[in-house]
Amino acid sequence: MLSRDYLRSETQSARTRLSSRGVDPSLLDRWVALDFGRRSILGDVEQLKQRRNELSKQVGGIKREGGDPDALLAEVGELKKKIAGHEDHLVETEAELTGLELALPNLTHESVPMGADEKSNRVERTIGETTSFDFEPKAHWDLGPQLGILDFERGAKIAGARFTTYFGDGARLERALINFMLDLHTGEHGYREVLPPFIVNRDALVGTGQLPKFEEDLFKLRGHEYYLIPTAEVPLTNLHRDEIVEEAVLPIKYVAYTPCFRAEAGSYGKDVRGLIRQHQFQKVELVQLSLPEISYAALEELTGHAERVLQVLELPYRVVTLSTGDTGFSAAKTYDLEVWLPGQNAYREISSCSNCEAFQARRAGLRYRPNTGGKPRYLHTLNGSGLAVGRTLVAILENFQLGDGSIRIPEVLRSYFGGRDRIASG
C-alpha cells in the first residue's frame, strides 16, 4: 500500500509514476473522490457521535437523580438513526477505498530503468565466463534422466505436469544445496534460521501483496482459508505482523528453507520441459526488516549474499535491474540474478532480490519505535532468493557436466557427498 498522505498531497506525481507501471490513471481520480468522501462523512458522523455521547451522559445524571429523561431520549433516537445511515455509507466508502489501495502497486525507485517489460532491464555486471565445452553440452532434462537422478514421468504420474521426482544423488544434491545455503547465510551473513509453516492464511498473503490481486497464482486448500506458500517471503515477512519492534533489534534478518507452490496460471507452454518452472520447488529465502534510511544499502548487501552462493559454487551469472514494467507488484526495486545455463545457451533467473520499502510494512503493520522515542514508524522490508534450489541444481548439472555424462560436484558441496567429486550414472 502507498501512504494516504502521499496520494493526497502528491496526486499528480502518483498518477504519472503509477502509469509507468501500467496503472489506469483514472483510478487515482476515483481514489481522490473516495478519500474526500470518506473524510467528509467521517466528520459528520463524529460530530453526531459527540452529541450522542454528551446526551447519554446527561441521561445517566438525570436518572441518578430520579428525573425524567424522555425529552433527551427522543433526541438521541433521532441521532441514532442519522448515525446509522452515515455509518453504512462510511463502511461502503472505506471498503471501496481500501480495495482500491490494495490493488495499487508500489512506486519504483528513481534508479529503476523506465520501460514496459524485460527488454528494458539493465545489466549491472556479469561475473564469470560462460562455460565452454569441447563437446556438445546437454540440457538438464536429458542429463537428469540419463543419470537416473531426475524422473519427470514419475513426477507427472503421481501428481501431474510440472512435478518432478528426484532420486538418489539428485535428491541428495538438492538436500546438499539446501544445507549449504543455510549454513552459509547463518554462518557468514548473520541470518537467523527459521522453519515456518508452509501454509498461511489470507491476511499473510495480503500483507506481502499476493492478495487480493493474484489469487489465481496460488494453490488454495479446499474448504479452508488456507493457501500453500508461493515463497517463504510470505511467512517470514509476516512474522512480526501488527507489531511495534524496538529500533535496537533492527535489522532483523531471517533465512528459511521452504518448498514453494505456484499455480503458474497463464504460463502454459512456457518452460514445459525440465525443472525450470514447477508447481513445487524448493527455495532458501532471505528476508530483512530494515530501517528506512538504510534499506537501499541493505538491498545491496542482501543481493551480495545471494551472489555469494553463486560465486562459491563457481557458477557464471549476471545481475540485472528490472525495469519499471518488469518490477513486481510489491517491490520498489529488484535485482534479478541470472545464472548461465549452457543447455539453453542463456542466462536464466535464479534469484530475485527486492526492496519493498514500506509497501508491505503498511499492509502488514510492521513498525518500529525509534531509539529517540516518539511515534512508531513503518520499517522497510526486503527479500531475496538465496537461492532457488531447483534452478541451482539445474545450473550445476548443465555447467559441470563432463564428456562422459557425469557431473563434477563443486568443491564446497563435496562434504555433503562423503567427499565424492562426481555424480555418475546409477
Added chain:
RNA sequence: GGAGGGGUGGCAGAGUGGUCGAAUGCACCGGUCUUGAAAACCGGCGUCGGUUCACGCCGACCGCGGGUUCGAAUCCCGCCCCCUCCGCCA
C-alpha cells in the same frame, strides 16, 4: 472429535451496565535527593483516524465481527486463538 477454562495497556493483573482508555504493581522515560549509584519521593508513559499554523479538541479501539441498550471491557449471538482433561494420532 468430546468436556471445561481463558483472551484487558510492554509484562503481571483489577474491573460484570454510567466521566473506564481503563485501578494497582513491575518495566521504561524525566526530575528531586546523592560525591556517584541504589533506595525513596514527584511527574510522565498505548494505538489508529479526523481536525488545527499550533496548543489542543473530537471519534474509535479491552481477541475479531454482529446485536441489545439513552449508555457495553461488562449482557446476548457467531467466529478466531490459547490452556487443561479425555479420545485419536506422527
